[in-house]
Amino acid sequence: MNTLMEMIDDLIHEADVAALPEWNGIPLGRPTFTYRHPDELDAGWDRWIALHGHFNSINASHMWHRSYTNKHRQLGDHTIDQFDIDLRCAAGAHQEHRATLGLGTICSCVGNCLTQLICSTCSWHHIGTENECVEAWHDHAFPGWRSLPVLPAKLRGQMGTTKLTPQLEDWFDTNYPANMRVPGAPIITERGPYGTRHVPGYSPFGGYDLSAPQEGNPE
Structure with missing residues (x-):
């Protein structure tokens, strides 16, 4: 049974929802896969939260939300915004279906967890794993990066400093072309079989x- 305070909270929420302006933005409560400007995705997420609250919002909404690990950045002549989406069933959904319908495992998952990167400067986006x-x-913003020499792990120092030390500067001046030594440019670092995430902001530029695998280790 709801307490008086819970009932008051519900009434306040209903009033807040009723006061919201008419929504003409992206579809709510389902994924979109066409290009959308980051502002549109932010507005859609905020609208969902205003209607339904934060609790279980990532899983329940099946909507794009800002990544917690990578914020908006300007890299070179391009922008980068990262959004994530969870397309899996809610926890326990399969068991609930089995118990209430007696039909065995029923999966309503529409997918898995995905990432989207957006360059709003060029109205470009890509969806896949991070x-x-x-x-x-990088194919879009820094074409040619795939042919860059790999920085040896012994020079990188286990992802230590992001500073352009004299030793690193000498190595990059010798091995990287001038157009790959500009603000926002990436580097490729030798890695082991683990810890192979591409890390934002860790290039000295x-x-x-x-990430690049160490020689002799599996990809």
């Missing part, structure tokens, strides 16, 4: 430190 999106974005 690493796939990062690589596609302010861009990504992109």
